[in-house]
Amino acid sequence: MRVERAIPSGACYGVQRALSMVDDAFAESGRTGLRVCTLGSLIHNPIVVRELEEAGARVVDSADELDSGILVIRSHGAIAGVADGARARGIIVFDATCPHVAKAQMAASRLAAEGRFMVILGEAGHPEVEAIRSYAGERAVVIQEPEELPEFDSNERIGLVVQTTQSQDRLTRVVAALKASFDDVAVENTICSATRFRQEAALSVAEQADAMIVIGGRNSGNTTRLREICEGACERTHHIESAAEIDPSWLVDCEVVGVTAGASTPQSHIDAVIAELEGSK
Ligand code: SF4
Structure with missing residues (x-):
């Protein structure tokens, strides 16, 4: 393995x-x-x-x-x-x-000051999203999927900012839905590069892995997104917080086991998981 x-x-x-x-x-x-x-x-x-x-x-x-x-x-x-x-x-x-989060806050503030109705693509209730929303003024909505967009006047000018840890795929779908209904949509893609690079790397490994281990807090938005992306490419994807959670049955008949970790996962936690997996060979 x-x-x-x-x-x-x-x-x-x-x-x-x-x-x-x-x-x-x-x-x-x-x-x-x-x-x-x-x-x-x-x-x-x-x-x-x-x-x-x-x-x-x-x-x-x-x-x-x-x-x-x-x-x-x-x-x-x-x-x-x-x-x-x-x-x-x-x-x-x-x-x-984080400077990437501050950029999203400033973008929300600037687009709202232009008189735009603000759409925030993100998880309602997540602290980063609630903070961004507080910069977006009264006329703002938080959505995760295009279907959640409220009924707007088609003349409305729209501003879109994104929780830094959202997936590019979801953003593409929301932008397409907005542009199909409104003439004036200002999009600030505030997905941070750290998130994007981690998602691309995780997908690339998951596509060739027999099982995939995603390490990070279960309350971590970016780790959850990594799990979702890996699940799309590798059925045997498991989200864990620590090496102690690894179940040996996950590794049966595996030639390649992929490992990725969220942006809030320290190196020591990753090292412990890899050591546990290496020890199971
Ligand atoms: S994932 Fe990391 S670098 Fe990206 S916005 Fe969050 S804290 Fe900043």
Whole structure:
């Protein structure tokens, strides 16, 4: 059995930057004695979040829970005004909003200011999407599929921005549906390159694999998208968070086992899975 890892896969620039900012926040805590908090889970990886909590980082749902301290904004970003509001109250803010997410926020703000009705392609309720939506004004809708588009006046001017981890295939379908109904559709393809490269590499490996292992948080949007893409090419696709979940029966009669990992999966988790698979040969 051969283990084939998709390249690239695993922790992206934005996640590594967020983890590095948490280290900076802990250093600041060491100097000031202030407690480190993250606004929501820093990344969508339960194992990493647990490790951060054990190191002393507290997860808060709202900046309003703090009177003082150190607040880390995660790579998914925060609702418009939250970081500035916290700073105004004397809280030390480390803003780890990924630059790709910030670009989507700014695009939503600019297109909404042009008077466009905003369509956000993404998962409703996902923190990145809710943050982007907060920049898109009152006239905005979040959809995942073209069928979810509301009834619009055909003269409406439309702006489209995309959750950074969506698939290009889904975006293509939504753009086609919008352009079939409206003359003026401004599209900002804000899918980040890290996502696109990971999806392309995962598909390429899944197409030649007998079984495919996708590593990452079950609450991670980009990992879920990798699983969906791999399932389309390889029936025996399994989504796991850690090496301990590997079931030997998945590997029966496999010549090639593919491995990929979401953008919030640390290298050490990937190494552990590959070691487990190599040990099962
Ligand atoms: S997946 Fe892309 S947008 Fe999300 S944190 Fe990584 S680099 Fe940034």
